[in-house]
Amino acid sequence: MKLFQVRKGQFVFYRNELHQVYSVKPMFKKSVHLYRLKDMQQILTKASEIELCRPQHNDTFIFYGKRYTIDKNKRPEPGDYILIIKPAPDFLDHYSLNAIEKVDSVEDGNVVTTRDNGVKHSEYVVMVPGKSEASREIAYYDKSLVPEEQQIQDESITYLAESDTNLKPAVGDIYIDVNKETKAMIVAMTEDEVIFGHGVRIHVVDLLNEEKYKLVYRFEEDL
Numbered sequence: 491m492k493l494f495q496v497r498k499g500q501f502v503f504y505r506n507e508l509h510q511v512y513s514v515k516p517m518f519k520k521s522v523h524l525y526r527l528k529d530m531q532q533i534l535t536k537a538s539e540i541e542l543c544r545p546q547h548n549d550t551f552i553f554y555g556k557r558y559t560i561d562k563n564k565r566p567e568p569g570d571y572i573l574i575i576k577p578a579p580d581f582l583d584h585y586s587l588n589a590i591e592k593v594d595s596v597e598d599g600n601v602v603t604t605r606d607n608g609v610k611h612s613e614y615v616v617m618v619p620g621k622s623e624a625s626r627e628i629a630y631y632d633k634s635l636v637p638e639e640q641q642i643q644d645e646s647i648t649y650l651a652e653s654d655t656n657l658k659p660a661v662g663d664i665y666i667d668v669n670k671e672t673k674a675m676i677v678a679m680t681e682d683e684v685i686f687g688h689g690v691r692i693h694v695v696d697l698l699n700e701e702k703y704k705l706v707y708r709f710e711e712d713l
Contacts, residue, residue, distance in 0.1 A: 493537040496522055499577075499587030502540040503631040504533060508551050509540070510588060512699060528552040528629065528644045530695045543628055545573065545588070547615065550625040553590060554682060554695050555647030558617035559625050565616075566593045566601055571693075572614040583607045584669035590617070592683070592693060604691040606670075647682060659684055659697055662709025668702055 491502070493516060500511045504524060513523035522540060524533040545551075547562040558571065566572060574589045584607060585591065591603035599611030627633050629644070636644075664675045665686075674686035685691050697703050 491537045491540055491542055493521060495542070496537050496540070497587065499589065501527075501543040501545055501588055501628070503543055504535060504540045506631045506635055508543060508629050509533060512701070525695075525698070528555065530554055530698050532698075541631070545575065545615075545628065546626075548622060548625045549628045550621045551627075551629045552644055553617070554693070555645060556619065556682070557621055557629070557645050558619055559622040560615050561618045561622070562615045564618060565599065566596055566614075568593050568595060571617040572601065572603070572609065573617055574609060574614045576613045578610065578613055580608060583609075585609065590693065590695075592691065594691075605696075606690065659694060660709050663705065664707035665697060665703045666706055668700075668704060673706065 493514070496511060496514050498511055498514060502509050502511060502524065508527050509524040510527055511522060512525050515521050515523070520534040520536055522535050522537055524535060524540070525531070526533060545560055547560055550557060550559040560573060570593045571590055572593060574585055574587070574591065577585055577587055577589070579585055584605070591605055591607060591609070593601045594604045595602045601609050601614070603609060630636050659676055659679070661676050661679060664673060666673050672688070674688050674690065676684045677687045678685040682694055683691050684694055684697065697705070
């Protein structure tokens with residue numbers, strides 16, 4: 491790709507695996523900053539080393555150790571994850587292209603996410619857990635190049651938690667929500683979510699994105 495074609499939020503292939511652009515800084519030699527979607531590892535690279543991927547209905551990919559399939563026809567329910575493909579946020583909402591958010595409530599197809607964003611039905615598709623029949627693989631550009639052992643490992647959130655301590659927020663950690671300028675403490679956790687004291691629930695990968703959240707206090711530092 492050419493640098494002027496690269497936009498924040500785009501899905502791209504880098505070294506045969508699906509990534510998402512989270513920042514473009516033209517003044518640097520490695521100007522494109524990526525997250526690898528299977529484990530949210532950060533990558534610095536050049537535009538010439540990535541290839542655009544436009545997610546479509548029935549595409550399947552791995553998001554933080556779990557596989558999902560895009561379904562444009564499914565009606566969302568609370569607890570579902572959505573992929574925002576046509577973002578048109580209102581003034582008080584904070585989301586962008588290919589943002590992944592969890593549904594808190596639904597009304598006439600429009601949803602409110604656990605990050606308090608209101609998303610219209612025309613803006614998103616639903617991410618259905620698992621792999622559907624006749625789905626198209628986009629976790630890898632060429633799946634035949636990936637050993638079966640790695641494929642199994644890539645879909646293991648348990649492996650991620652055991653292998654990377656940087657992906658381990660803890661109850662008691664305090665973060666600032668950059669967009670809303672609020673500070674909150676983690677009071678509870680599930681396998682892949684954190685719950686803040688004011689009731690907001692987010693996927694753990696949001697905590698890795700400093701454009702969304704910044705760590706200001708780590709509970710373990712006082713242990």
